[in-house]
Amino acid sequence: WILFSNAPTQYTVTTRYLKTKSTFDKCMRMLCFDRLHSATKKESPLLLAFLEFSFRTTFATLFISQLLIFMTLIVCFAGIIAISGMLYPACIQGGDYENTAFADAFSLSWTTFSTVGYGSTYPSMGPEYSTEGSNSGQCAFIYALTSTEAFVGVLYAGFCGAVIFGKVLRHQSRAQVKFSDVVTIRYGTGVIGTDEDGELAEEVEDAEGNDSICSVGTFTPSVSIHNLRHPFPVLEFRVVNENCGKQDGEIIDANLNVLASFEDRASTFSSLRGKTIDPSKFVPKTMFRQVKIELKAHPFFQRVWYAKHILNGSSPLLTPDARRKIRKNRGFWPVELNNATAVRKSIHFNQLLVNFSGVSNMSTASVYAQKKYSDIDIVVGYQFVRCMYRDDSGAIKVDCDLVNDVIEQAGGGGEPF
Structure with missing residues (x-):
């Protein structure tokens, strides 16, 4: 620990709840339903751990784990029923506790826990007391035990159903899309050899989701690059709908939201419970900036979606030095900076966080997907290859295996892999 004499005073500020004299609040507090302090109380760590495990594991593993808990609870109640049956044999009918005590107790336990109805083994009824010579007060514990087990069984069945239902909803809310693992940056000749809008003319989807395949623009050698104003580099990744070609596989009102995260390494003094430490040992503060992309909303996403961001003077992905040079160059x-090495050095960010959302035309449920990109996922001087083609019948198909395939941009200049 390193002490600093000029470190500022650090305070711990928490929420303080005012005490109330309401009769209703006092009654709720007696019943363990404190509505004032419930937000500050932590749930059972074991229950939360099981819920997290349930949503992350497979359906088969979840089924086996729920079955094991089901059998464990039944065996535990069966053990208590078997001991009670040995002490008061007349309270349980249909069981031979001299030879098959635990087997009969297990039969009574699982029928009670699952609430399917009693079989050959069941608790004694009122008319059976006189024939067995038993006192009804002796069977009160058996009645209370079986009632408690039935209540626990109903709760457990509802809990398992809720977990499975939530897991199914979680699966349905996942958008069936595939992001490219790579982000390309085209610059110079790779951007000049494009269509009129400055976009690479590969696969274009119109507003109705009808894809058209156009030829890739090529760089004209007769025009000297030194006589042109250098265009801004274009950062690009693509998203493929994995349900393309399926009936109602489209995603309605799809949206792409891209954020860039940065680390704020400004040095500030911090302390832990009065002990001042070196600021370099703390994790840097993370800041986020919105990244503008062309065509961030798609009303009818059917096949392939190209997300493009222009690295101009207002781009948050450029370093301050690169933006300064753009201003000196009249915008x-x-x-x-018109080479792969300089373009690479002009970009600075921690992560690109991409959020995809929309409504599935198949299930009419809201769907979403996320993707994270870092600087190692960027390739400079390359462009994506076409992943759409027409089959023998003329229908447009998408080859999802080509989603990460790239080629060197028009005119060359790609950085070596």
């Missing part, structure tokens, strides 16, 4: 991309 255009500087010639000294």
Whole structure:
């Protein structure tokens, strides 16, 4: 620990609840339903751990785990019933506790826990007391035990059903889309050799979701690059609908939201319970900036979606030095940055966080998906290959195996892998 004499005073500020004299609140507090302090109380760690396990594991593993808990509870109640039956044999009918005590107790336990109805073994009824010579007060414990087991069984069945239902909803809410693992950056000739809008003319989806395949623009050698204003580099990734070609596989009102995260390494003094430590040992503060992409909303996403961000003077992904050079160059991309190495050094961010959302046309449920990109996922001087084709019948198909395939941009200049 390193002490600093000029460290500021650090305070711990928490919420304080005012005490109330309401009769209703006092009654609720007696019943363990404190509505004032319930938000500050932590749930059972074991229950939360099981819920997290249930949503992360497979359906088969979840079924086996629920079955094991089901059998464990039945065996525990069966052990208590078997001991009670040995002490008061007349309270349980249909059982031979001299030879098959635990087997009969297990039979009574699982029928009670599952509430399917009693079989050959059941608790004694009122008319049976006189024939067995038993006092009804002796069987009160058996009645209370079986009633408690039936209540626990109903709760457990509802809990298992809720977990499975939530897991099914979680699966349905996952958008069946595939993000490219790579992010490409085209610059210079790779951007000049495009269509009129500055976008690479590969696969284009119109507003109605009808894909058209256009030829890739090529760089014209007769035009000197030094006589042109260098265009801004274009960062690009793509999303493929894995349900393309299936009936009602479209995603309605799809949206892409992209955020860039940065680390704020400004040095500030911090302390832990009065002990001042070196600020370099703390995790840097994370800041987020919105990244503007072209066509961030799609009303009828059917096949392939290209997300493009122009690295201009207002882009949050550029370093301050790169933005300064753009301003000195009258708002255009500087010639000294028009190579793969310079473009790579001009980009700075921690992660790109991509959120995809929409409504499935198949299940009419809201769906979402996420993807994270880091700087190691970027390739400079490359463009995506076409992943759509027409089959023998003329229908447009998407080859999902090509979603990560890239080629060097028009005119060359790709960085070596």
